[in-house]
Ligand SMILES: Cc1cc2nc3c(=O)[nH]c(=O)nc-3n(C[C@H](O)[C@H](O)[C@H](O)COP(=O)(O)OP(=O)(O)OC[C@H]3O[C@@H](n4cnc5c(N)ncnc54)[C@H](O)[C@@H]3O)c2cc1C
């Protein structure tokens with residue numbers, strides 16, 4: 433993984449983006465929501481931000497075992 | 513029955529000189545997997561091997577197996593930048609890390625294997641005046657605990673490390689440093705091999721190429737592990753799987769406060785003796801670089817995590833650039849030196865940056881994990897303490913703070929104060 437594609441800005445260097453957290457929360461209680469993580473080996477759902485670009489919040493699907501980006505959408509946008 | 517190991521000594525070298533290379537024996541011998549053990553340890557990294565060694569040596573447990581999905585030393589124990597130190601701020605951490613640092617001092621003798629502990633000092637550089645009060649606070653906390661720490665101003669830094677030439681014009685001017693003189697480096701491969709050899713000599717079965725794929729249980733007691741070489745019954749099970757602990761959480765059906773992130777390291781072509789210490793520098797909003805020079809002359813360098821969950825062991829290009837740029841900012845004289853190798857390891861990042869040594873899910877299943885990017889330096893302390901937990905069922909005081917329950921009760925050990933994220937935005 434050397435770059436990511438922002439829905440607004442197009443393909444930009446990875447250094448412009450920041451990973452925030454995986455989705456969904458492990459549970460609804462505070463412990464699960466804040467601290468626990470569901471380990472997603474090949475299809476990880478994540479919040480990212482184009483923090484050194486347009487600063488849009490993004491929702492990604494990636495394969496952490498290969499580095500492949502499966503989907504990258506604006507947070508809140510409807511995905512198929 | 514495996515051949516007895518050779519005791520290493522000057523005399524043994526002389527003997528081998530006459531007996532030829534056949535004098536030497538394999539460090540650990542390939543044993544066959546039995547179908548029942550008192551303790552099964554999953555993962556032959558530093559923590560699994562050291563725990564096995566202490567279980568056999570200190571607690572007299574006879575039937576121990578270490579099951580390793582690849583080979584001894586192929587995990588993070590053989591991928592790290594070999595730095596050891598105990599200059600952590602929080603008491604729960606610094607007493608534990610100090611116990612490890614003291615053990616490094618005698619480990620070569622204990623294992624009869626030279627792990628090349630080199631107390632060359634660890635120098636944490638400050639690149640702004642604002643960092644000095646935080647360093648002073650950490651240094652004072654350490655000194656109160658009887659751990660060495662020395663705060664240097666720019667003039668003292670210049671005298672101690674002339675290669676830095678602190679007054680040089682640089683992007684981040686140096687403001688001082690916190691030094692731990694007893695910190696330094698240890699040869700990582702030797703740690704894996706030395707513990708494996710010593711554990712094997714005490715009768716521990718080290719089984720390579722054997723992946724644990726599941727846990728069998730009955731009425732909330734774990735009974736054994738499914739492996740790629742068949743089912744193995746076990747009275748107790750310890751997972752010491754470092755970067756793959758997230759997968760163990762899935763296997764046990766419990767989400768853990770762990771995310772898997774990559775950390776990379778790189779080494780330069782060999783150059784003449786240049787740096788006789790470990791230098792660490794965090795550049796605000798930019799990155800981090802730590803470097804030391806190996807005995808072969810290569811500069812061993814590392815920095816921040818890549819910053820997102822990954823199992824690829826590849827490492828991103830931009831993080832490598834950060835690390836190198838930081839090194840050249842510190843030492844412009846390195847600008848022409850070539851990087852010859854780069855690699856990455858998967859790190860079991862916890863949500864407070866501190867480890868977990870505790871029971872997990874079952875009364876007879878234990879977890880030794882959450883070592884983040886700093887678990888090499890703790891191996892000797894972790895092995896001794898974790899063995900006590902597994903053998904007696906009670907955690908010794910030194911690791912009481914590392915219970916899983918701290919995430920529920922709020923007793924977090926968050927050294928840098930980041931909050932519940934392995935990386936900052
Ligand atoms: C680039 C880098 C630099 C670092 N630098 C430092 C440093 O300077 N100082 C420091 O203190 N720490 C450092 N660390 C951290 C340190 O290396 C690790 O925290 C520590 O080695 C982890 O513990 P371990 O040795 O037991 O892990 P490992 O050696 O990774 O052992 C875990 C083993 O478990 C095996 N395993 C996993 N799942 C299974 C399964 N299902 N069945 C069977 N076997 C399994 C793996 O194959 C592996 O061999 C660094 C790490 C990296 C990646």
Ligand SMILES: [Zn+2]
Nearest residue numbers: 438441482486
């Ligand atoms: Zn953008």
